[in-house]
Amino acid sequence: MTTPIYYVNAEPHLGHAYTTIVGDALTRWHRLLGDEVMYLTGTDEHGLKIQQAAEEAGTTPQAFADEIAPKFAAAWERLDIAYDDFIRTTEPRHYKAVEEILQRCYDAGDIELDTFAGKYCVSCEEYYSDDELITIDGVPDCCPIHRRPVEYFEEENYFFRLSRFEDRLLDWYAQHPTAMKPEHRGNEALGLIKGGLRDFSISRTSLKWGVPLPWDPNHVTYVWFDALTNYLTAVGFGDGTEGYEKWWPVDYHLIGKDIVRQHCVYWPAMLMSAGIDPPKGWAIGGWLLVDNEKMSKTSGNVVNPLDLIDDIGLDGFRYYVLADTAYGNDGDFTYDGLVARYNADLANNLGNLAARVATVVGKKCGGVGTAPNPDSALAAVAATAVEDTTRWWDEVQPSRALDASWQLVRATNAHLEANEPWKADPGPEVDAVMGDALEALRIVAILASPAIPSTAQAVWERIGQTGAVTDQRVPADTAWGGYQPGADVIKGAPLFPRLKA
Numbered sequence: 170m171t172t173p174i175y176y177v178n179a180e181p182h183l184g185h186a187y188t189t190i191v192g193d194a195l196t197r198w199h200r201l202l203g204d205e206v207m208y209l210t211g212t213d214e215h216g217l218k219i220q221q222a223a224e225e226a227g228t229t230p231q232a233f234a235d236e237i238a239p240k241f242a243a244a245w246e247r248l249d250i251a252y253d254d255f256i257r258t259t260e261p262r263h264y265k266a267v268e269e270i271l272q273r274c275y276d277a278g279d280i281e282l283d284t285f286a287g288k289y290c291v292s293c294e295e296y297y298s299d300d301e302l303i304t305i306d307g308v309p310d311c312c313p314i315h316r317r318p319v320e321y322f323e324e325e326n327y328f329f330r331l332s333r334f335e336d337r338l339l340d341w342y343a344q345h346p347t348a349m350k351p352e353h354r355g356n357e358a359l360g361l362i363k364g365g366l367r368d369f370s371i372s373r374t375s376l377k378w379g380v381p382l383p384w385d386p387n388h389v390t391y392v393w394f395d396a397l398t399n400y401l402t403a404v405g406f407g408d409g410t411e412g413y414e415k416w417w418p419v420d421y422h423l424i425g426k427d428i429v430r431q432h433c434v435y436w437p438a439m440l441m442s443a444g445i446d447p448p449k450g451w452a453i454g455g456w457l458l459v460d461n462e463k464m465s466k467t468s469g470n471v472v473n474p475l476d477l478i479d480d481i482g483l484d485g486f487r488y489y490v491l492a493d494t495a496y497g498n499d500g501d502f503t504y505d506g507l508v509a510r511y512n513a514d515l516a517n518n519l520g521n522l523a524a525r526v527a528t529v530v531g532k533k534c535g536g537v538g539t540a541p542n543p544d545s546a547l548a549a550v551a552a553t554a555v556e557d558t559t560r561w562w563d564e565v566q567p568s569r570a571l572d573a574s575w576q577l578v579r580a581t582n583a584h585l586e587a588n589e590p591w592k593a594d595p596g597p598e599v600d601a602v603m604g605d606a607l608e609a610l611r612i613v614a615i616l617a618s619p620a621i622p623s624t625a626q627a628v629w630e631r632i633g634q635t636g637a638v639t640d641q642r643v644p645a646d647t648a649w650g651g652y653q654p655g656a657d658v659i660k661g662a663p664l665f666p667r668l669k670a
């Protein structure tokens with residue numbers, strides 16, 4: 170599982186956090202299934218923008234990158250991201266991998282010297298054709314992403330002959346029709362291929378900050394052969410270690426919709442040229458928009474995820490970004506939306522359920538967990554929740570997976586409302602109702618743990634279960650009846666204190 174590597178020209182923001190949290194939750198879900206997962210993230214540190222930014226700051230590009238990269242690592246620690254490796258493209262291991270893949274493509278005859286002239290967005294580090302550029306406030310030739318004028322460049326470059334790969338890519342995707350999720354984003358990538366592929370430039374002589382081409386060191390590798398290859402570097406490509414055999418091809422590249430062309434068109438073609446298997450899958454997300462604009466340094470609408478955590482708690486924030494937007498679509502971030510989602514699903518639903526179960530067990534069952542009823546009506550609800558949650562994580566739809574898990578939360582609250590154990594006298598009937606609720610909470614804790622790991626563990630412990638919720642397995646441990654009665658049930662502080670809108 171990989172995130173894109175994040176460019177060190179900006180500090181971590183909500184957009185970065187979004188993709189990284191989705192990947193983290195998906196990683197945790199697969200670990201619940203018993204899969205061994207390596208989750209990779211990191212930083213992209215070369216290129217013209219860093220070279221320029223370092224010059225402006227009166228420092229070296231390496232010192233500039235050294236200052237920003239740890240901020241990403243620190244943000245991921247703070248967001249409880251279970252990553253296994255953090256790659257930086259300025260590491261020696263990466264230079265070796267980039268040189269290896271470049272040399273393979275060159276030897277295959279797919280990299281050639283040519284002259285290039287075109288309109289270039291420095292922020293994208295990408296040439297654009299006239300029909301891709303837009304006019305803004307009467308200013309023609311603006312980048313469709315950065316909304317600023319592009320520049321005219323002409324230079325001698327090495328090119329990767331992407332145009333030769335059109336049929337091979339279409340054939341490959343025809344044989345792997347579900348490789349790109351969700352389908353509508355995959356169709357956009359196929360549309361790019363069917364629309365015709367242009368060779369792309371892979372080197373610059375004007376650029377100093379990057380990996381020199383092994384056969385012509387006057388040229389420095391420019392963007393994509395450098396950035397995309399990080400995914401191979403981290404598993405030991407080119408250094409003879411075992412990781413590469415074990416982990417490649419990658420199961421999921423998590424990417425944003427703005428880098429589909431590079432990840433779903435350029436990258437598999439580069440790999441095919443180098444004699445390497447393409448990825449098994451891509452999960453393509455939309456953007457989290459703020460006031461309907463993509464968050465970016467240039468538009469000045471950057472939301473710092475760490476500020477939000479102070480208000481809403483780590484798991485509240487994680488839950489919101491996973492549950493509020495269907496993965497693949499654009500989400501519209503608003504503070505009101507964040508509070509509304511938090512109050513509805515976490516404070517009023519899961520938090521309330523956990524609190525009322527502990528309260529009633531305290532008053533009616535002596536504070537000790539009771540056994541669930543094997544024939545409970547909730548058993549079927551739980552089975553459906555497990556099945557649907559599994560299906561939606563498999564489709565990389567965290568919002569739907571969480572909604573499926575929350576069906577059990579809602580049904581359990583309704584079960585309590587229907588039976589009103591708080592009004593009944595202590596006895597076997599109340600014990601059975603509360604046993605059902607405890608069992609439902611146990612299953613919910615497992616199912617919700619990829620999204621809200623620390624709260625899931627707290628629920629697990631408060632209902633008297635031992636060990637780590639993350640050590641449970643789906644579906645073995647989510648079968649109805651696994652609750653271990655007889656332990657103290659603890660109420661504790663509210664898991665999700667209600668927030669004022």
Ligand SMILES: [Zn+2]
Nearest residue numbers: 290293312315
């Ligand atoms: Zn741009």
